[in-house]
Amino acid sequence: MKTKVLAASLCLTTLILHGCASKYVEADQYSGFLKDYSILKEDKSPSGAAVMRWIKPGVDVRRYTSVYLEPSQLYPKPQPTEKIPQSTLQGITNYYDQTLKNHFSQALPLATSPGPGVLVVRPAITAVSAQTKSLRPYEVIPIALVAAGISTATGIRDQDTSIATEAAFLDGETNQVVAEVVRKGAGAELDNSSQVMLAKDAKAVLDGWAKDMVSSFQALKK
Structure with a gap:
């Protein structure tokens, strides 16, 4: 019994000090948005x-002369929360749309329809979360809006x-799928558990995703 308690304590200590989250989105965190994750x-x-990610073998992206962004x-x-309100969620999707347009328009004309x-x-956007710093930096049930906070002897932790x-x-x-991608990223750090997450806290992540999408497309053209 003591051995189990000690092992659990060591595991918890490791989580707090280092975290154990994968850099990749795990299979149990897939939202069901894509048709085939296998x-x-x-x-x-x-x-x-x-x-x-997956790219259809042999796909010739040079045949695409414009891009339509849904x-x-x-x-x-x-379900919005006080920590992550509807205004934040809407702001995230609005900014995602805009940064995708800004980046893709540098590579292809924007089409008005398929x-x-x-x-x-x-x-x-399949998950948004705010988690207490130094515990589990990424813990998401698909699109679960997590607002976890913890008081410690030293006060309220950053998130x-x-x-x-x-x-x-x-x-x-x-209408055939030619590529898929699933990824996650870290937004801006919040000062404490009472601070509301805003759309601007995710802007750098969204910009990076859009830039990578276009860079991937351009690389396939070469």
Whole structure:
């Protein structure tokens, strides 16, 4: 019995000091937004971030002369909290849409609808969380809005914010999926458990995702 208690204590200490979260989104955290997760493989984005992704073998992206960006979704539909209110969630999707447009428009003309020669981008925000710093920096049930805080002998701990995305890329003529990506990222740090997470806290992450998507597309063209 003492051995089990000691082992549990050591495990807890390790979690607090180091954390044990994977850099990749785990299979039990997939939201169901994508049609097929079995084809995803661990990979690195152009910026070096850990991602799960799949690209259709032999796909010729040079055939795509424009891109249609579907409005990003919150999937599944979340229940806002005081920590992560509806205004924050809406702000995140609005900014995601804008930064995707800004980056993709540098590589391809923006189309107004799917069609021949059009690459369709279908993005979703699948998790948003704010977690007490130095405990478990990323713990998400798909789109669970976690607002965890803990008082300690030294006061209220800082909190890390996290966000995850899943995106499908489709042929605008056939509606066939030509690529998928699942990834997560760390947003801005909050001062304490009472601070409300804002959309601006996720902007750097969203910008990085959009930039990586375009860089991946451009790399496939070469």
